[in-house]
C-alpha cells in the first residue's frame with residue numbers, strides 16, 4: 226500500500242472510531258490520476274436521500290471542540306473572529322502532532338496549494354486585468370497574522386506550547402516567513418475545505434453555500450468537517466449535500482448515484498476566477514458563472530474629462546443608496562442579455578450621472594433612482610466605452626488568446642507553471658468573451674433603437690463621455 230493510501234485508511238479508521246457512520250457503498254479514493262487529489266466514490270448504487278455518512282459534531286475540527294478554547298478566554302476568540310480563531314486552533318492542533326485528536330485528519334489534508342495566494346508574480350501576471358488579482362489579499366492576511374494572531378500566541382505561549390521550555394521563543398518565531406506561510410496554509414485550508422457550522426441548536430440543512438463563505442456570513446463559526454471535505458465539487462454533477470442535525474452532520478445523496486460515479490458537492494455559482502482563487506483549479510462547467518468587473522475607476526476617469534452636472538452630489542447620493550462599489554459585474558449569461566447580464570447597479574449609476582439637473586433634483590426629493598432596467602441610448606454608449614476601456618486593460622486581445630487556446634495539462638505536477646498559465650489564460654479568455662458579448666449586445670441595442678427612431682448614432686468611441694476616447698494607462 227502506498228503512503229497516500231495508508232493515510233486515507235488511517236483517516237477512515239480514526240473517523241469510524243470517532244463515532245462516524247459511513248456507508249459501505251462509498252470509498253475514499255486516490256484521484257490524483259485525474260488531478261483531483263482524494264475524492265469520494267460510490268462503489269455500489271445509491272438511492273436518492275440515502276445516507277452516505279454522518280459525522281458526529283465532536284469530530285469536527287472547530288474552536289468549540291479544541292481544548293485550546295477551554296484554556297484561552299472566550300473574549301480572545303471573539304476578538305479574533307471566526308477565521309482567525311479557527312486558524313489559531315488549527316495551528317495549535319497541528320503543532321501538537323500525534324497528540325492532537327485530529328492528527329490522522331491532518332495527514333490527509335494537503336500541505337501544498339494551487340490557490341492564487343501561492344502563485345508566483347509571473348503566474349498572476351497571466352490573469353492580466355482580471356479583478357480577481359485584487360481579491361487575493363496576501364498582504365492584508367500577512368498584516369492580520371502579524372498584528373492579531375501572533376500577539377495572541379505570544380500572550381498564551383505557555384498554553385499554546387504547553388510543557389515546552391522554549392514556549393516563549395517559539396511564539397516569537399511565529400512572525401518568521403515559514404510560520405506566516407503555515408498560517409496562510411491554514412487559512413487556505415479553511416477557504417477550500419471548511420464549512421459554516423451552525424450552532425448545535427439550529428437545525429437547518431446546508432444549502433449550496435455550505436462551504437465556508439467569505440463575505441455574507443463572515444460571523445458564522447467555521448469548522449473543518451472530516452470526510453465531508455473530501456468530496457470534490459462539480460457545478461453540474463453535484464449529487465450530495467450536507468445536512469445539519471443536532472448530533473451529527475449528515476451527507477446524503479440528492480439524486481441516485483451509480484456505482485463507480487464520483488460523489489460531488491457544489492461550491493455554488495462561482496466564476497472560474499474565484500474557483501481558482503479559493504480552490505486552485507477550474508473546470509469548464511463553471512464558465513457559466515464567469516464574470517468580468519468594470520472598475521468604478523473607469524467611471525471616475527471618464528467623468529474627469531467631462532463636465533457632469535452635480536457630479537459630486539450624484540456620487541454622494543448614489544453612495545447613500547449603496548450603489549458605489551469598487552467594481553460592477555457583467556456576467557456570462559446564455560444567451561447574453563443586457564437585462565440579465567449587466568449589473569443593474571452599474572446601469573443605475575450611469576443613468577444617474579446622465580440626469581439633467583432638474584430631473585436629478587426631482588428624483589432626489591422622492592428618494593428615488595433611475596430604473597435599472599431602462600438603459601438609455603446615451604447610457605448604452607457610455608457603457609460601451611467602459612467595456613472597451615476594460616478590454617484594453619488586458620495585455621492581449623481575445624483573438625490573440627484564442628489563436629493558441631490553452632488546455633490545462635491532465636497529467637504531471639498539479640502545481641506546475643504550465644498548468645497555472647493555462648488556467649489563467651482560460652480565466653482571462655472567459656472574461657474577454659463576456660466583454661465582447663456585452664459590446665455586441667449594446668451595438669445590437671443601439672441598432673434597434675436606430676431603426677425605431679431613425680437616429681444614426683451607434684455606441685462608439687466618438688461619444689464625448691465615452692471612455693473609449695481615452696486610453697487608460699496600462
Ligand SMILES: C[S@@+](CC[C@H](N)C(=O)[O-])C[C@H]1O[C@@H](n2cnc3c(N)ncnc32)[C@H](O)[C@@H]1O
Pocket residue numbers: 260261262263264333334335417418454455456457458459503504505506508
Ligand atoms: C474540499 S477539497 C476536496 C478534497 C480534495 N480533493 C483533497 O484531496 O483533499 C477541495 C479541493 O479539492 C480539489 N477539487 C475539488 N473539486 C475538484 C474537481 N472537480 N476537480 C479537480 N479538483 C477538485 C481542489 O484542489 C480543491 O481546492
